[in-house]
Amino acid sequence: MDDTKITARGRATRQRIIEATGEQILASGIGGTTLDTVRAATLTSKSQLFHYFPGGKTELVREVALWEGQQLLAAQEPEIHDLSTYESWERWRAGLVDYYIGLGRWACPIGSLATQAAMLDPELEATIAASMRQWRDALASGIERMRASGLVDPAADARKLAVSILAAIQGGLVLSQPERAAWPLEAALDTVLDALHRVALPSSASSLPR
Amino acid sequence: MDDTKITARGRATRQRIIEATGEQILASGIGGTTLDTVRAATLTSKSQLFHYFPGGKTELVREVALWEGQQLLAAQEPEIHDLSTYESWERWRAGLVDYYIGLGRWACPIGSLATQAAMLDPELEATIAASMRQWRDALASGIERMRASGLVDPAADARKLAVSILAAIQGGLVLSQPERAAWPLEAALDTVLDALHRVALPSSASSLPR
DNA sequence: AGGGCAATGGACTCATTGGTCCAGTGAAGT
């Protein structure tokens, strides 16, 4: 949607719609989120939904995916851009778990969307894949920084480790969901971060208090 | 559904419905699977669907979840009941990846269902959680066997490692989906199985050809 | 052979939902 003809009030309404839709999708999935429930939650009307998202539900969901991707990355600041020490990784880990706890649901706004997107909308899937890649690259950069400063084995494969960490998060959340508890997520993260510690050079600290 | 009044033909039809529904759910999700498409794929009629699954779509999906859970475990035989050596783990891993490749989609019949179930049907979620627990316990038993035979550190937490391995599978598949490639799944599995190797006792072989 | 019930076919109903349309309202700029 073009931003050329939109007032401050309009932008606020539009953003309100996106955020409310995001919450509903996290809670009930794309299929369980209807334009009517969004309308009710945002105190708007059908025409507003189509005014701000001419492409209808499809476009709205894509905008939500974009927004959630940004939010997820932002929630990991500032550590996500450091990760140059084990202490930084520890802080990042704690913050991330807190973020998911704060959501009130054991689900990743991006991850659970990814599963649904593949079946519904290829463009949405591409958007989400881009968010994932961005996230993965941020983690990989941190590992690279540690490698550069000699904290981990130069032979370590940063890309592969980053993918494994992301997988632990996503998979951990899948398992945490039915348990309604953080321990599967934390166990998976522990194990994979241990693996990261294990590629530490013999001379450096290779274990953290757990 | 009671099996008391069902003929061989009936049972076959019922099973055909379950399997076709399972395929459609894997491809399009629960929401994307309609009774009409199931009817078309199985050459049945609406009344048959309700004849075999009086509870309607809800009951049908639950039966599918049960069936898929059994299939998934069966696909890992016989290794899933061994896992007492690193070689057995390696064979198990190769077989599992092959199984997912064979499905033609980078998704787990149980895992992707789990994400959707939480938003739709608590009983379905419970069914899936039970499958996951069974799976996890099978893996944990294997680790226990290795511990008993002295192949891994007695201090290793089998339950935690099993959860981490499952998380790597589920998360790896989430990441593999948009990539349309096995490497994220394999990377995640590699990393977490490496972690298992690392808890090997110093006297035993602690690395595998990769 | 034939009675009975499982199995099947398919039209029909009703609720939901995405999307359209047009008529009002209000705020920003001149």
Place this chain on the structure above:
DNA sequence: ACTTCACTGGACCAATGAGTCCATTGCCCT
């Protein structure tokens, strides 16, 4: 003040999809 256009309200439409109902077929058992 007034004009304009973004913004808003809500009735309406068409498609879809779950579930119902009843009539018909055909297999199993005696």
